[in-house]
Amino acid sequence: MILQNSFRKVLDAGKPTLSTHLLSPDPDLAEIVGDLGLFDYAEFGAEYASFTMDGLYHLARAAQCANLPMMIKLDQESQGFWAQAAIGAGFHSVLFTDIRTDDDVAACHDTIRIDTPKSGGRMGVKLRRPALAGYEPESYLSSLADVVFAIMIEKAAAVDDIDAVLTRARELGVDMTQWGPADFGVSLGRPGMMFSEDIRPHEERVIAKSLEYGIAPRIEIAEPEQAKRYLDLGVRHFCIGWDRMILKAAFGRLGEDMRKLLETV
DSSP states (O other): OOOOOHHHHHHHTTOOEEEEEEOSOOHHHHHHHHHHTOOSEEEEOGGGOOOOHHHHHHHHHHHHHTTOOEEEEOOGGGHHHHHHHHHHHTOOEEEEOOOOSHHHHHHHHHHHSBSSTTTOOOBOOOOSGGGTTOOOHHHHHHHHHTSEEEEEEOSHHHHHTHHHHHHHHHHTTOOEEEEOHHHHHHHTTOTTGGGSGGGHHHHHHHHHHHHHTTOEEEEEESSGGGHHHHHHTTOOEEEEEEHHHHHHHHHHHHHHHHHHHHTTO
16 A cells, blocks of 8 residues: 655645655665654655665655655656656655746646646556556546645746746646755856855745745755744745765764764773
């Protein structure tokens, strides 16, 4: 039995959501995060990761055992294939990157929504994990409709044309936007802009516009203390921490503390 999309239920209920980033495809990490019972879902940053098709399935199975819905963030060049593969493996959400125009939003929609007159997508029937117990059309179509659809707003072109992008996003059922400060600065020829106060007006505009169009803005943070400013702006959806950074900090603390003790011997 495939895990029901509790992420969708929380989102549709208008409640805040919390996730964390997994940059490693190690299934144990998904199981650990899920067993904590603190996160509504976890994002696998496939855009930055090395993984295989088998690895996606193992990651989804481990997350299912821990009642943890999974989101996948994809590289633009191969997002069509891998979005459908991830959904077939049992992922419950897709975050599309590098959106520049409203037509990009439509292309992402077509990738993950089923080819029916009502849905208007281009995905066909794929008998992967969601159909392991047998193909039941209504249940299968319902599980696909529950996949959470998120897009990155991270390019200057998208921010310049934000109303057109979000109008199309609202029409096509986009659930969440994710601000991307690094790519935004790079797209302006200012790679260090993400560390500057100059980026805040652009970030705040994307958040305000997302709320205006009824699409939930989602923000990435490193520490809980960073959430206050975004909560004041109306953000209720956060992704906190990256497994590599968390492990590095933990190993660093343990190593430094032990080195200090050993220096006294």
